[in-house]
Amino acid sequence: MATAGKAKAKRNLIAALIAVVVVIAGVGGYAVYHNVTSSKGKVVTVGVAGNADDAIWEAVQKQLDAEKAGITIKTKPFQDGIYANQAQANGELDLTAFQHYAFLNQEKKQKGYKLTPIAETYISPLNLYSKKYKSVKDFKPGDKIAIPNNVTNTGRALKVLDSAGLIKLKDSTKENPTVDDIAENPSGVDIELNDAAAIINLLPDYAGGITNTNFIIDAGMKTSDAIYQAPIDTKNKSFKPYINVIVARDDQKDNPTYKKIVDAYHTKAVADAINRNYKGAVVPVFKY
Numbered sequence: 001m002a003t004a005g006k007a008k009a010k011r012n013l014i015a016a017l018i019a020v021v022v023v024i025a026g027v028g029g030y031a032v033y034h035n036v037t038s039s040k041g042k043v044v045t046v047g048v049a050g051n052a053d054d055a056i057w058e059a060v061q062k063q064l065d066a067e068k069a070g071i072t073i074k075t076k077p078f079q080d081g082i083y084a085n086q087a088q089a090n091g092e093l094d095l096t097a098f099q100h101y102a103f104l105n106q107e108k109k110q111k112g113y114k115l116t117p118i119a120e121t122y123i124s125p126l127n128l129y130s131k132k133y134k135s136v137k138d139f140k141p142g143d144k145i146a147i148p149n150n151v152t153n154t155g156r157a158l159k160v161l162d163s164a165g166l167i168k169l170k171d172s173t174k175e176n177p178t179v180d181d182i183a184e185n186p187s188g189v190d191i192e193l194n195d196a197a198a199i200i201n202l203l204p205d206y207a208g209g210i211t212n213t214n215f216i217i218d219a220g221m222k223t224s225d226a227i228y229q230a231p232i233d234t235k236n237k238s239f240k241p242y243i244n245v246i247v248a249r250d251d252q253k254d255n256p257t258y259k260k261i262v263d264a265y266h267t268k269a270v271a272d273a274i275n276r277n278y279k280g281a282v283v284p285v286f287k288y
Contacts, residue, residue, distance in 0.1 A: 041070030042257050046246075047084035048075050049098035052214035052277075057097075059273035063264035071260060079197050082107065082150075088249065089113045095248055095258060097121060098214070102152040102175065102241035116253045117245035119262040122274055122284045123234055124244060126156050127226035128164060129200070129216070130208040136164045136228050141188025143207035148196035151176050156242060157210040158182070161191070164228045175241055213282060223281035234285050243285050 046057065057075050064071045076093065078084040085107050087093045096115075099107075100123075107113055133139065145166075147157035155176035162169045168184040169177050179191060194202060199211040200219045213223055223229065233239060246265070248258055264270070271284040 041072055043072045043074055044094045044257060044261060045074045045076055047088060047093040047096040047098065048077050049081055049084070049212070049214045050077055050079065050218040052217035053097070055277045056270060056273050059270045060261065060264050063267055063269055064260065067260075067264065069260050069264070071257060073261070080195075085111075085113060085115065088115060088247070091249075094252070095246055095261070097246045098244070099247070100124075100152070100242045100244050102156070103150070104245065104247060105241075106150075106152050106176070114250040115247050116250050118248045118253050118258060119246040119265065120285050121244045121246060121265065122282045123232055123239060123242055124213040124278075124282045125223055125226075125229060125232060126153065126160055126210055126212060126242075127216075127223060127230060128160060128208055128210050128228040129203060129221070129225060130206075130227050131203045132207050133227060136166060139166060139187050139189055139207060142190060143188075144190045144192055144205075146192050146194045146199045146202055146206045146209040146211075148199070148211060149193035150196065152241070153196060153212065154178065154193060158191075160210055160228070160230045161189075163230050167191075173238060213278065217278070223278065229281075232283055234283055 048057070054075070057073055061073050064073070078087075078098070081098050081103065084093065084096050084098060088096050089111070101117065104115065104117060108115060128136065128145075145161070148154055155174070155178065158167070158169060158177050158179070158181070159172055161167045162172050166187040166189055167182050168186070170181050170183045171177070174181060189207070192206075196211050197215055199209040200215055200221070203209050208227070216223060216225070246262060248255065252258065266286045266288050268288050271286070271288060274282055274284050
């Protein structure tokens with residue numbers, strides 16, 4: 001009986017040790033996605049869209065290193081921004097840097113996320129591309145144009161088509177117009193909503209397509225490949241919803257580590273990196 005008791009006690013001890021190891025491992029696996037201290041200093045994970053901004057975040061890291069800030073940026077790319085916001089809301093990311101105010105506000109409205117913009121970065125164009133035509137004048141009645149299917153970029157894409165003269169909106173100043181807001185369609189084009197990330201690959205099947213610049217860069221194209229580039233005026237208040245932002249969770253908006261990252265981002269070196277990376281098509285909106 002004594003031997004059996006000792007064996008049972010030993011098994012219980014082993015089970016307890018295993019449980020402790022599992023808990024520690026779980027915490028370790030979770031911590032890699034958080035503002036934690038490691039041999040590299042504080043590691044901050046930033047959710048981004050694709051890899052288009054890699055050179056920009058490398059410039060931010062150089063600034064932090066030059067200042068001996070003891071902060072390491074780890075970017076985590078997402079194909080679709082809705083998953084980045086979900087991951088951040090769930091505590092799996094420290095920051096995100098891929099979306100504009102309009103997209104963030106729509107996500108918060110729909111899903112109740114407790115997320116806050118802590119800095120502005122740049123405004124990115126949303127242009128019209130085509131493998132078939134060289135000019136907007138070439139479009140014919142019945143031609144199909146693909147535009148993003150999320151609310152904010154649907155609205156912005158419709159404004160691009162309005163600006164290009166292919167359609168006329170009832171009110172081009174409305175923040176998120178829908179296809180129901182089209183007053184006239186002098187070109188006779190058919191507008192179809194698709195996943196923004198898929199539109200570039202769908203271009204051979206469409207007369208034209210509008211999608212975000214990061215997807216253009218990731219596909220090996222240039223914004224200058226567009227057959228119509230909507231003008232950008234950073235001083236015009238109507239462009240404010242389309243300024244990209246760095247986002248934190250509400251309870252971390254005043255995190256001093258994040259402020260150091262913002263300060264490193266808002267420098268001439270990073271503005272120059274943005275201009276080089278996007279060849280002037282993307283406009284930095286911050287002062288330095």
